[in-house]
Amino acid sequence: MARLSFTKMQGAGNDFVVFHDFPQSSSFSGVPDTSPGTMPLSSLQKYSKFVADRKMGVGCDQVIIVRPSPVPDLDYEMLIFNNDGSQADMCGNGVRCFSKYILAHGLSSFARSPLSDFPHHGVHTLAGPVHCYPALTHARNSMTNMMVTVNMGPPYVMDLKDEEVVVKELAMTSPREMWSREVQLPGSSVSFKVVCVSMGNPHAVIFLPQGTKVSEYPVEEYGPLLERHEKFPRRANIEFVEVLSLSDVRVRVWERGAGETLACGTGACGVAVACILTDNAGVIDSTTQDRRVNVHMPGGILEIDWKHKENRIYKSGPATEVFRGEMLLPDLKSIQL
Numbered sequence: 001m002a003r004l005s006f007t008k009m010q011g012a013g014n015d016f017v018v019f020h021d022f023p024q025s026s027s028f029s030g031v032p033d034t035s036p037g038t039m040p041l042s043s044l045q046k047y048s049k050f051v052a053d054r055k056m057g058v059g060c061d062q063v064i065i066v067r068p069s070p071v072p073d074l075d076y077e078m079l080i081f082n083n084d085g086s087q088a089d090m091c092g093n094g095v096r097c098f099s100k101y102i103l104a105h106g107l108s109s110f111a112r113s114p115l116s117d118f119p120h121h122g123v124h125t126l127a128g129p130v131h132c133y134p135a136l137t138h139a140r141n142s143m144t145n146m147m148v149t150v151n152m153g154p155p156y157v158m159d160l161k162d163e164e165v166v167v168k169e170l171a172m173t174s175p176r177e178m179w180s181r182e183v184q185l186p187g188s189s190v191s192f193k194v195v196c197v198s199m200g201n202p203h204a205v206i207f208l209p210q211g212t213k214v215s216e217y218p219v220e221e222y223g224p225l226l227e228r229h230e231k232f233p234r235r236a237n238i239e240f241v242e243v244l245s246l247s248d249v250r251v252r253v254w255e256r257g258a259g260e261t262l263a264c265g266t267g268a269c270g271v272a273v274a275c276i277l278t279d280n281a282g283v284i285d286s287t288t289q290d291r292r293v294n295v296h297m298p299g300g301i302l303e304i305d306w307k308h309k310e311n312r313i314y315k316s317g318p319a320t321e322v323f324r325g326e327m328l329l330p331d332l333k334s335i336q337l
Helices: 039-054 094-106 219-229 265-278
Strands: 002-011 014-020 062-068 075-083 119-125 128-134 144-153 154-157 164-166 180-184 191-198 203-207 237-243 249-253 257-261 289-296 300-307 312-329
Touching: 002 094, 014 094, 039 062, 062 094, 062 237, 075 094, 075 219, 094 119, 094 128, 094 144, 094 265, 094 312, 128 180, 154 257, 191 265, 203 265, 219 237, 219 257, 237 265, 249 265, 265 289, 265 312
Parallel strands: 014 062, 075 119, 203 237, 249 289
Antiparallel strands: 002 014, 002 312, 062 075, 119 128, 128 144, 144 312, 154 164, 154 191, 180 191, 191 203, 237 249, 249 257, 289 300, 300 312
């Protein structure tokens, strides 16, 4: 029975258990790993489900494993598993916590981004490279909390065959037929107009009718039906959006593999992109033509900026260390979940 150290973290209420290089874990990133005795993916998924269980394990939305990067020019790799054991491509709140973790544990070496002169570190994910910019002098920082900005890369339009097309320009030049879809629930007359966006993982964004409060909307009823809808072969994260103003929206999210969570970083990015594409929200900087949306989720507010010149999405929000501890990892055969 192995004894493992872990750190419990949260970003805007989205909570994680973080391990530094889980014993015998492999990259599982498409990069061959020939290390002897590496753990099969199925075993790591089962262990992750156990750790994430809020009664049998530590409890979290997702498990994060910090590993050396399998490719040059990036500092570390982030492996992430949902609380149902499935592997996730990317997690926006998780990568902010990842960034704070490697800083707090003295693992980081800052580099210079090809897109910016600001210090950063590069993270390898299944969705591609991600660059994190810890706000080292932010007024909201403390011993446990740090504001982190993440370059999430360009937004994509996700069609219902799960293909991706880069959105090369802002909303005014992106034709509606690229991203607007209608999805009908099977055996039902209920249908939804969705904006299909990808930030390395699939999101279906739904704008609620004016006057409908998202806090009262039956997310727990429609979320799982839409997540596993046949139109989304890899399943999808579902965001329900209430527009508050030109600058602010309120969102509840049903995450694939995790259910409803207090926040979703890539979901907030997808919502902001959808808001700008549909002209539902987005404050324009008259000088740069950049656009910003403040996304209010039950766990907190995330600031999303769509940079016009770079065509990149930047997400800013808190990363908080909750506590550190040790756990006894049982033999795999004894786990009954």
